[in-house]
Amino acid sequence: MFLRRLVEKVSIRPIAESVQHPITYMASGAIEYPIVPFQQYVDHYLSDPLIMSAADYIEQAVAGMGGYTTADVDVAKNSIDEFNAKINLDELHLKIAKWTTLCGNFFLERVYDTYDVETLKDPWTSAKVEIIVPAKDAALVDIKPLQLSSIVSAVRAPDGTILWYNRLYRGQQTKLSSKLVIHYRWNVVDERAFGTGWLTSMLTEGVGFTVRGKLRKREPFVRLKEKLDDASMRLAIKAIPRHVYVFPAMPLDVLKEAQSQLEKLEPEQDFLTNSKEFDVREVGVSSRAVLEFFWKHIFDQFVMGTQTHHVRLFTTPGFTEASARVADAAMERKLMAIRRFIKRVTEREIFDEFLRTHGMDPRQANVRWNWGLKEEPRIEIGHLIKFAELLAHGVQVVRLDELREMLKRFGFMLTEGTEVKE
Structure with missing residues (x-):
């Protein structure tokens, strides 16, 4: 009981739970959580075929074509190209495109050849915190993706600057300096520390409304879809039409023998009887149409949420390839915006940092990332x-x-x- 009261008092929550109030403000800063814990995105991506299909489609549409660099200084371009090959930038861009659009966030860690220790003030306890940062003359030597589900929260200064990220990885809690992290933060709402993706709204419950003095909220669409999946399965197995076999005036012992024989029949098999006035009555189920209506509603919400209308090619009669092309043309503008966002962060946080730490001027080199194949x-x-x-x-x-x-x-x-x- 003491531990429960302590948790309620300091507003600590289990990582797996959804966050209703993701920001805790203090005089010296704030601790901010994602609206939806990142582990939930990973779990639903692995368990829901529609979510996986949508995420993979957007990933390939955004970064599947790869790209190349251009620069004003040949030495800088060659150095960046070698570094890109080392870190496998094309594969990183695929991961960035998938998770940045799915949940609004993706994290890379800069790896340097030397490190130092920086002392900061913890906004929660006002105690001094020592975290690892790059040394003054350190050189960037590698880039590694961080496990998305390991990022728990961000600690911000009063001006909104992120001081460090709280991370839980393999049971160990660590503080990761923002100087070591490249944060692809897409679709930021209300200047929060974390971005939002197309799956965020479908993992979030409704705002709520009042009925007879009681607050009611819609469950997250992902949970509603899973419930409808389960209801559809139960309806298919248990709510199929049943048959009642009527044998008028048949003795009980003969009726039991007929029952045992009927139970051995396969669904497509017939049987013979010489019983007079024998009858077969079918017991139907009328809830199937209602279930289909709700299932279509939830599916439409998913298609709009995932923004992948090409799925209708395989599920919706009358949705032609021409319709898909029109939908893809409308979506291309969004894809261009995502590509431009990823390009700018990559240039600023990877290219410029590599050149700066290796004694080259990023402005003079002007190394740029270009999507697609280089046209000769x-x-x-x-x-x-x-x-x-x-x-x-x-x-x-x-x-x-x-x-x-x-x-x-x-x-x-x-x-x-x-x-x-x-």
């Missing part, structure tokens, strides 16, 4: 004709021997004669 210049026959015209007027863009070599690649049969002076 394509030579057409019209370009060669233009080059020949320029040569005839004494303007040399390419040499004559280079022009002849390019013409050969286009299939022109050119003889090797005396060299013509340009």
Whole structure:
């Protein structure tokens, strides 16, 4: 009882529970929790095929094409490209795209070659806290993804700056400095420490309404869907039409024998009887239509929440490929916004930090990430004709021997004669 009263007094909650008041304010700062614990996102992704399908689709749509870098300084570009290959940036971008859109957050840890200790003030206890930070002349040497479900809360200064993240990993509680963390925080609401994703609203209960003086709240849509899944299964197994076999005036011992024989029959098998006035009566169930209505309502909410209308191609009659293309075109604007967000955070928190800690000027290098495949210049026959015209007027863009070599690649049969002076 003492422990329960203590927990209620200091507002500590189990990590697995949903947070109704995710921010605790103090004079020297605040402790802030995610609206929904990150473990719930992981659990529902692994257990719900619709959520997994939507998350994987958005992941591939955002970052599946990969990308390449451009820069104003070749040395900086080559260094960044080598570092990207080391940390496997393309794979990291896939994870970032999936979880940033799913729950609004993803975390990477910067790994340096040397570290130092920084002393901060704990807003909760006012005690001094020592946390590990990069040393003054440390160099960034690696990037590692942090386990999403291990992030419990964020501690903020009075001005809103995040001081450190509270982490619970393999039973050990640690404080991770914000100087070591790259936080992809998407769709921030009310300037909170954590972002929100498309699954957040479906894991959150309704605001609530009052009926006869009592507050009622809608359950989270994910929970309603799971209940309907269970109800559908029970309806399919237990609420199928039943049959009553009527044998008028049959002796009890003969009736029991008929019962034992009927129980051995397979559903598709028939039987014979010479009983007079024999009858079979079917007992139906009328709740199936009501269940289908609610199931369609919840499914529509899921499709709107996941923003993956292509699912209707496989589930909804009459939803054609043309309809899916229109839906995809509308969604492309959202995908472009997500790509731009990921690009900016990657450039600022990874590229610039790597260059700065390795003695290069990020502004001068101007290393940029570009989505998609790099387009190489394509030579057409019209370009060669233009080059020949320029040569005839004494303007040399390419040499004559280079022009002849390019013409050969286009299939022109050119003889090797005396060299013509340009």
